[in-house]
Amino acid sequence: MDYVIEMLNIRKEFPGIVANDNITLQVIPGEIHALLGENGAGKSTLMSILFGLYKPDKGIIKVKGKEVNITNPNVATQLGIGMVHQHFKLVHNFTVTENIILGMEEVRGGAIDIKSAANRIEELSKLYGLKVDPYAKIEDISVGMQQRVEILKMLYRNAEILIFDEPTAVLTPQEVGELMNIMRRLVKEGKSIILITHKLKEIKAIADRCTIIRKGKGIATVEVAETSTEKMAELMVGRKVSFSVQKAEPVLKDVYLKVENLIVKDNRGLEAVKNVSFEIRGGEILGLAGVDGNGQTELVEAITGLRKVESGKIILNGQEIQNLDVRKRSEVGLGHIPEDRHKHGLVLDFYLEDNMILENYYKEPFSSRGILNRTEIRKYSDRLINEFDVRSGQGSKTITRSMSGGNQQKAIIAREIDKSPLVLIVAQPTRGLDVGAIEYIHKRLVEERDKGKAILLFSLELDEILNVSDRIAVMYEGNIVGIVDSKQTNENELGLMMAGSKGGHESE
Numbered sequence: 119m120d121y122v123i124e125m126l127n128i129r130k131e132f133p134g135i136v137a138n139d140n141i142t143l144q145v146i147p148g149e150i151h152a153l154l155g156e157n158g159a160g161k162s163t164l165m166s167i168l169f170g171l172y173k174p175d176k177g178i179i180k181v182k183g184k185e186v187n188i189t190n191p192n193v194a195t196q197l198g199i200g201m202v203h204q205h206f207k208l209v210h211n212f213t214v215t216e217n218i219i220l221g222m223e224e225v226r227g228g229a230i231d232i233k234s235a236a237n238r239i240e241e242l243s244k245l246y247g248l249k250v251d252p253y254a255k256i257e258d259i260s261v262g263m264q265q266r267v268e269i270l271k272m273l274y275r276n277a278e279i280l281i282f283d284e285p286t287a288v289l290t291p292q293e294v295g296e297l298m299n300i301m302r303r304l305v306k307e308g309k310s311i312i313l314i315t316h317k318l319k320e321i322k323a324i325a326d327r328c329t330i331i332r333k334g335k336g337i338a339t340v341e342v343a344e345t346s347t348e349k350m351a352e353l354m355v356g357r358k359v360s361f362s363v364q365k366a367e368p369v370l371k372d373v374y375l376k377v378e379n380l381i382v383k384d385n386r387g388l389e390a391v392k393n394v395s396f397e398i399r400g401g402e403i404l405g406l407a408g409v410d411g412n413g414q415t416e417l418v419e420a421i422t423g424l425r426k427v428e429s430g431k432i433i434l435n436g437q438e439i440q441n442l443d444v445r446k447r448s449e450v451g452l453g454h455i456p457e458d459r460h461k462h463g464l465v466l467d468f469y470l471e472d473n474m475i476l477e478n479y480y481k482e483p484f485s486s487r488g489i490l491n492r493t494e495i496r497k498y499s500d501r502l503i504n505e506f507d508v509r510s511g512q513g514s515k516t517i518t519r520s521m522s523g524g525n526q527q528k529a530i531i532a533r534e535i536d537k538s539p540l541v542l543i544v545a546q547p548t549r550g551l552d553v554g555a556i557e558y559i560h561k562r563l564v565e566e567r568d569k570g571k572a573i574l575l576f577s578l579e580l581d582e583i584l585n586v587s588d589r590i591a592v593m594y595e596g597n598i599v600g601i602v603d604s605k606q607t608n609e610n611e612l613g614l615m616m617a618g619s620k621g622g623h624e625s626e
């Protein structure tokens with residue numbers, strides 16, 4: 119068999135952890151090859167090696183049968199390897215064309231030849247059905263379009279082997295469908311794709327083969343058409359995974375969170391939340407659904423104290439909190455798992471244990487008379503790491519930045535759930551998490567609800583909203599268009615409401 123890429127017996131060690139332990143990955147020309155593994159299994163490390171960002175400690179890489187030494191990304195590019203990273207690498211006030219040619223500008227008559235570059239980009243865009251305007255500015259185009267610019271960047275450099283690192287994590291369901299069509303087009307034109315994703319449905323829909331790694335070791339490479347999603351999940355986690363959330367009927371308590379006629383503006387000064395009212399009782403989970411950008415983020419930020427309220431009230435257990443600062447809100451019983459984990463959830467250059475006490479460091483037992491008690495902090499952090507299975511090289515003493523994305527998220531979730539606040543605001547909690555971790559997080563959220571806490575769950579994943587919530591509020595253009603019972607609704611009805619039609623029951 120001729121392979122376009124062969125990574126043979128790759129080993130890579132970081133302090134305290136073997137991230138890749140004798141992994142082999144072989145890619146057939148023209149296939150979509152999925153790479154599946156738990157958070158921290160070593161997928162990004164393996165791809166960083168292929169892209170020349172890390173040097174392997176052991177192992178051989180062959181491109182089209184020839185052994186190569188990929189010392190940096192430029193070498194990878196010359197070998198026809200391109201990568202779309204999870205966090206795009208684009209200059210926001212540059213145009214599409216300027217971004218794509220960055221670093222390989224052709225100069226004609228003393229000036230950079232933008233026009234011929236733009237023409238070539240237009241041709242590529244047409245060939246692969248990307249519909250990108252070469253003259254648009256990055257800051258003016260959607261996230262889905264920005265991703266296509268990253269794809270064009272690879273194509274412009276004649277990449278033949280395309281690596282996608284969790285490309286659908288940031289996309290809306292519609293954009294996911296479009297990306298899949300683009301990928302199909304890419305392989306039809308002879309490209310080969312390596313796809314990192316946690317979404318088994320996506321692997322089923324688009325991949326030919328799938329290599330599964332667990333805790334740094336290669337477990338198996340399977341033919342996707344012949345392997346069930348349950349089997350892939352089991353190979354990846356090492357045990358059977360349940361995809362449905364078990365929960366008893368809710369036992370309702372008092373209203374713990376009441377939002378009244380809330381108006382909130384977005385960054386541009388426009389009303390993003392327009393006169394929104396709802397209540398959540400103790401003992402229930404209210405899902406917040408909607409197409410991305412319909413005011414959900416601003417609503418969550420206003421409740422948690424990250425954004426100013428223009429007018430209206432937020433009442434937590436009888437107390438108005440809309441004018442309190444973040445710490446005060448936390449003290450009266452509000453917890454928050456933020457959407458943007460890097461910006462609002464963690465200090466990346468802190469040790470993991472310091473992130474675990476970020477909101478409580480000034481309290482007993484973590485400090486007394488202004489002095490931190492390191493022993494207690496360590497004890498607490500070790501317990502959370504253990505309970506929530508947060509994996510990292512050096513436990514509590516790991517610098518948070520070096521942890522895999524999924525494990526950073528697990529650390530925030532551990533911290534917020536362990537505080538067991540009266541009202542927990544949860545935004546996109548399982549983005550980037552593997553199926554085993556998702557199962558666990560859902561179970562813990564339901565446990566909090568069963569303890570009588572009130573939970574607001576904002577998610578763009580309809581499956582998650584339907585599975586976990588008791589009631590579902592749908593937002594459209596800054597308003598709640600309806601609140602429905604999750605047992606009496608389905609994806610279709612929610613889909614219609616997300617497009618603006620009123621649901622079965624009117625909002626309160």
Ligand SMILES: Nc1ncnc2c1ncn2[C@@H]1O[C@H](COP(=O)(O)OP(=O)(O)OP(=O)(O)O)[C@@H](O)[C@H]1O
Nearest residue numbers: 132137157158159160161162163520521522523524
């Ligand atoms: N630069 C680094 N320094 C120290 N440790 C690292 C570094 N990069 C990765 N690691 C560790 O190596 C392990 C594998 O991480 P990697 O990012 O490859 O996992 P992953 O499978 O991509 O996970 P996720 O699905 O969560 O993104 C993790 O335990 C991580 O903490």
